[in-house]
Amino acid sequence: MGPVQIIATSVAAVITVVAVVLVVRTVRRMLSVVRLGQPDPTRGDSRGLRLKTMLAETLGHTRMLRWTVVGAAHWFVMIAFIALSSLVLEAYFEVAVPDHGLPLIGGWNVYGLVTEWIGVLGFIGILVLIGIRLRNLPSNPNRRSRFAGSTMWQAYYVEYTILAVLLCGFFIRGFKAANDTLEWPVWAAPVSHALGDVLPASAAAVSLIAMVKIIVSMTWVIVIASNITMGVAWHRFLAFFNIYFKRTPGRAGSGLGALRPMMSGGKPLDFEEADPEKDQFGVAQVEQFTWKGMLDFTTCTECGRCQSQCPAWNTGKPLSPKLLILGLRDHAYAKAPYLLAGGANATEEALAKVDVLALAEKDRPLVGGVDENGVIDPDVLWSCTTCGACVEQCPVDIEHVDHIVDMRRYQVLIESNFPTEAGVMLRNLENKGNPWGAAQSTREDWTKGLDFTVPNVADGGDFEYLFWVGCAGAFEDRAKKTTRAVATLLNEAGVSFAILGQGETCTGDPARRIGNEFVFQMLAQQNVETLNEAGVKKIVATCPHCFNTLANEYGQLGGHFEVIHHTQLLAQLVAAGKLTPVQPLDGAITYHDPCYLGRHNRVFAPPREVLGAVASTNEDAGLVEMDRFAERSFCCGAGGARMWMEERIGKRINVERVEEALSTGAKTVAVSCPFCLTMLGDGVTGKKAAGAAPDDVEVVDVASVLLRSLSS
Incomplete structure (x- = not known):
C-alpha cells in the first residue's frame, strides 16, 4: 500500500467512524421522540398485507408513478441510491487497493452490467429531478409552487450529493478501465470503458476519488445526523416504516374513507364513561398525537405534492398540508427535550438540564393565533375541507386529515372554539x-x-x-x-x-x-x-x-x-337494460367527482358509465373531462363541515371549480352529491350574473341527467 492509499484509507476510516457515531445517536433520539406519541394498537394487524402494500408503494412506486415523469425519475434515483450502498462499500476496498473491487460479486459481469445502467439511469433521473425543482422554484412569482415553504438548501444538498457520488463512481471505474484493471468487459460497462479511453492511467487517482466518494457520502450522513428534521433525507429510510404502518393498508389509493375514532390511551373513547379530567378529548398538545402521527411528522419529505393539490392552498387560504405537518414536526422536536426529561412530571433537577428553547416551546398552544404564538393558526385548521387530496397524493402515506380532525376535536369539545356560524349547524x-x-x-x-x-x-x-x-x-x-x-x-x-x-x-x-x-x-x-x-x-x-x-x-x-x-x-x-336512455341531450357533459365518493371511496367509473350511456344518444355530445378529475378532482369546498362556514379568505373554492368546468365548453355539469350540486350551482349562477357563463349551462345530478334521457 503506497502513501496515497495510506492517507486516503486513514481519512476514510476517520470520517466513517464519526458519521456512524453521530447517526446512531440521532436515530436513537428520533425513536425516543416517536415513542412520545400515544399508543395505537391498530397498526400491527395484517402484517402480510402491510408488507405487500409497503413493497408495492416503495419498490413498485405505485403512488409516485401517478406523476409519470417525476415518478419514473424518482424510481431510478431510489434504485441508484440503494445501489450506491454497495458501491460506497466497494470504495472502501478501492481506496486501499485500487485494482480491487467487492469480494465475491465484484468480478461478476452481471453485477457490473446492472450497476452500470443503474448509475446511468440514476444520473439521468437526478438531473430530471433537479431540473423540475429549478423550474418550480418558490422564488418565482407563483404562490402555487409545491416547493413553497420547503427547506430548499436541504433538497439541493441531497440532490447534488447523489449526483456527486454517481459521478465519483463513474470516474473510479473510468480510471480502472484506463489502468486496465476494470473487472468487466465493454458490453457490461460501456460508459466506464468509454470514460477510460479519455482518462490517463493512474492507480493513485482511483484511491483518491474513492476517498472523495467516501467523504461525500459520510459528510451526507453527518449532515443528516446533525439535522434530525431533515425529512428530505430521512424519508429514504423512514418511508418504508410509515407506509407499512398506514391506517388501512388493504384499501386502494389513499386509505381514506372512515375517520379514525376518537382515541384515548390507545382505545376508542366511550362517551358514556369518558371523563374530561382523565381521558384525552382530541389533541391539545403535540405529544397527544399517536406515535404514528409523530412518525408522520418525521417522515415528511417536503415534496409539496399535498400542497399542490390542496383546494384551500390553491385558492389563497393559509392552509398548506405540508406546512402544517412541518410546523408540527418542528414543534415536536423542539419540545422533545422537555418531554423526554419528564414533561409536567419532571423534577427541578431534570428541568435544569433542559435547553431554555425547549422550555419556551412547552408553553406554546398547539392551536392559536399570532398573538398567542400558536403552532397552528386557527384559520389553517378551519380552512380544511377534509377532501383528502393531500393524503391521496402523499408518497409516504402521511395522514393529514386525521391529524387536523384530532386538533378540531379538542377545539370544539373542550375549548368550544370554532367558527361561530358552525354553532348554528x-x-x-x-x-x-x-x-x-x-x-x-x-x-x-x-x-x-x-x-x-x-x-x-x-x-x-x-x-x-x-x-x-x-x-x-x-x-x-x-x-x-x-x-x-x-x-x-x-x-x-x-x-x-x-x-x-x-x-x-x-x-x-x-x-x-x-x-x-x-x-x-x-x-x-x-x-x-x-x-x-x-x-x-x-x-x-x-x-x-x-x-x-x-x-x-x-x-x-x-x-x-x-x-x-x-x-x-x-x-x-x-x-342490465332496465333503464335505457334514448332522448339525446343538447351539448357535451362534464362530470365533477365528489371527494367523498371518488377519493374517499374509489367510486369513479359508475357515474361515468351512466353519463356515457346518455351521451351515446347524441353524436354531437360526449363526456369531456376537466383538467382535474378522478383521484385529482378539485373539491367543491363544502366538505369537512365547510358547507356551514363562511369562506372569507381568498378565492371561493367553488368558483375555482366552476371556472374549470366552464372551460370544457360543456353545457351540462353533472354531479353526484347534494353539496356539490349546491356549491357548483351557486358558482354557475354567479358566473351567469356576471356574464361569464352561457345562460344554458346548468348543474344537475347524474340521476336527473338519466331521467331526462329516458323515453317519455
Missing part, C-alpha cells in the same frame, strides 16, 4: 336532527306530487334497499329534485325500496368532520338502532357523505350494512 343537529334546522315532520315532503307511492319502512312489507334520503335530499330544494329523480328511476326499473321518512336523522358527518364527536355518536347510535330494528341489510344513498359514514363509520358503532351509492345502482340498472 351543531345546535340544529342536536335539537332538530338535521343541519338546516327543518322540522322533522317535513322529511317526506319531497314525495308529494309523485305519481307513485314511496314505501315507508314503518308501513311494513319487504324491500331490498333502504333508500337513505339524507338531510339535503329531504330539505334542500335542489337536492330534492335529485331525490325525486332517484325514486322515480328505481320505481321505473322495478327496484324494491323503502324509506325511513321521519325515522331518519342526520348521519352525523358534519358533526364528526368539524370535530364534535359527541354529537356524531349521539346521532349515529340512534340511526344504527333504527336501521337494525328495521332489519335493513342494503342501503342506497344519494349523498356521498352519508354513503361514506354509513358504509365506513357506522361499523364502529355496531351498524354493518351493504351500502351503495345511487350512481352505482343506476349504472347496474343501465347495464
